[in-house]
Amino acid sequence: MKEDTHLNSMFAKFKILQRPYANGLQQVLGPYQMSEAQWGLIRYISEVGPATNSEIALYWSVEKPSVTALAQKLIDQHLIYVVYGTDKRKKVMHLTEEGIVKYQQLKKVVHAFQASLLVDITEEECEVVEKVLEKLQQNFRK
Amino acid sequence: MKEDTHLNSMFAKFKILQRPYANGLQQVLGPYQMSEAQWGLIRYISEVGPATNSEIALYWSVEKPSVTALAQKLIDQHLIYVVYGTDKRKKVMHLTEEGIVKYQQLKKVVHAFQASLLVDITEEECEVVEKVLEKLQQNFRK
DNA sequence: ACTAGTTAGTTAGCCTAATTAATTAAATAT
DNA sequence: ATATTTAATTAATTAGGCTAACTAACTAGT
Numbered sequence: 001m002k003e004d005t006h007l008n009s010m011f012a013k014f015k016i017l018q019r020p021y022a023n024g025l026q027q028v029l030g031p032y033q034m035s036e037a038q039w040g041l042i043r044y045i046s047e048v049g050p051a052t053n054s055e056i057a058l059y060w061s062v063e064k065p066s067v068t069a070l071a072q073k074l075i076d077q078h079l080i081y082v083v084y085g086t087d088k089r090k091k092v093m094h095l096t097e098e099g100i101v102k103y104q105q106l107k108k109v110v111h112a113f114q115a116s117l118l119v120d121i122t123e124e125e126c127e128v129v130e131k132v133l134e135k136l137q138q139n140f141r142k
Numbered sequence: 143m144k145e146d147t148h149l150n151s152m153f154a155k156f157k158i159l160q161r162p163y164a165n166g167l168q169q170v171l172g173p174y175q176m177s178e179a180q181w182g183l184i185r186y187i188s189e190v191g192p193a194t195n196s197e198i199a200l201y202w203s204v205e206k207p208s209v210t211a212l213a214q215k216l217i218d219q220h221l222i223y224v225v226y227g228t229d230k231r232k233k234v235m236h237l238t239e240e241g242i243v244k245y246q247q248l249k250k251v252v253h254a255f256q257a258s259l260l261v262d263i264t265e266e267e268c269e270v271v272e273k274v275l276e277k278l279q280q281n282f283r284k
Numbered sequence: 285a286c287t288a289g290t291t292a293g294t295t296a297g298c299c300t301a302a303t304t305a306a307t308t309a310a311a312t313a314t
Numbered sequence: 315a316t317a318t319t320t321a322a323t324t325a326a327t328t329a330g331g332c333t334a335a336c337t338a339a340c341t342a343g344t
Contacts, residue, residue: 006253007185007249007252007253007256008253008256008257008260008268009272010268010271010272010275011163011256012185013272013275013276013279014156014163014275015182016201016202016203016279017275017278017279017282018160019202019203019204020203020279020282021153021156021282023203024282035329035330037329037330040157043149043154052292052293053292053293053294054291054292054293059158060158060161061158061161061162061165062161062330062331062332063331063332063333064292064293064294065293065294065295065296065331065332065333066330066331066332067293068293068294068295069330069331070330087291087292087339087340088292088338088339088340089291089292089293089338089339089340090291090292090293090339091292091293107149110149111148111149111150114149114150114153115150116281116284117278117281117282118150118278118281119277119281120277120280120281121274121277121278125270125273125274126150126152126274128267128270128271128274129152129270129271129274130151130152130155131267132263132267132268132270132271133152133155133156133159134155135261135262135263136159136259136260136263137155137158137159137162138262139258139259139260139261139262140159140162140163140166140259142258177300177301179300179301194321194322195321195322195323196320196321196322204301204302204303205302205303205304206321206322206323207302207303207304207322207323207324207325208301208302208303209322210322210323210324211300211301211302212301229310229311229320229321230309230310230311230321231309231310231311231320231321231322232310232320232321232322233321233322
């Protein structure tokens with residue numbers, strides 16, 4: 001055998017799961033008037049800390065205007081507020097009290113959703129998957 | 143410890159990788175005038191066999207009109223053609239000769255792309271990931 | 285202190301890919 | 315035969331990205 005040119009089925013399975021996951025999460029978040037992306041931003045700020053638009057754009061591999069629009073929706077809902085940095089160009093997003101409460105609510109329901117998906121999957125398997133995902137991320141940076 | 147309510151970081155990593163992967167694949171497919179979804183359909187037909195719109199819609203968790211639009215683009219490019227089944231409602235998509243050639247071309251470049259991402263990842267790790275992805279898929283069906 | 289170049293963010297307009305609702309036609313079940 | 319379900323389409327809408335062009339603020343080189 002000289003060449004191994006068959007496609008890796010891991011990536012295909014990866015792809016197939018994206019929509020069920022997104023649809024499921026949407027079901028869970030819908031009653032809270034929250035999209036997956038909005039939840040993602042609240043989650044980031046809560047877990048990583050206050051962030052600028054550019055930081056989010058880089059982290060998510062989206063362009064900055066996408067973040068502007070998303071942030072505006074959360075501001076309208078009084079879930080985040082913006083503080084100007086010492087560098088006056090930078091607008092640092094923070095959670096409001098209301099945003100903190102929302103995060104804690106959503107965290108519970110999202111966790112329940114995820115737990116329902118992890119049935120029959122062991123800790124060890126999860127760890128291997130995470131390790132592989134991290135390596136993939138590193139390979140993207142090359 | 144009575145409750146474990148912290149979010150599973152595997153799903154977050156999963157999410158973060160989606161855009162770099164899609165963007166990378168788009169780079170690879172762009173020169174061939176092909177979107178990721180179009181490639182996905184060609185690939186499905188080539189590897190699984192001729193398929194109806196409904197079959198694809200179910201497999202990908204999208205609505206049927208989405209498949210109609212996608213298929214039309216491939217018909218316009220003469221990459222697939224449609225045969226009516228014995229059930230005359232069903233339109234079965236097949237690859238044309240041109241479509242088969244396109245598949246073989248793309249398979250090579252996509253494989254190279256995937257290989258570049260799999261650096262430092264072992265066969266065994268891949269297998270664990272695939273097994274986990276399959277279990278997740280089963281859990282969605284519940 | 286001026287100038288040139290860069291970075292952060294916004295606005296406007298566009299595109300793609302998805303959705304829902306309504307329609308037609310064919311197959312199936314009562 | 316009639317009613318229901320299934321396959322596919324069309325039309326209209328929505329969500330979430332993108333690029334291009336812009337302002338404002340910072341940085342570095344002269």
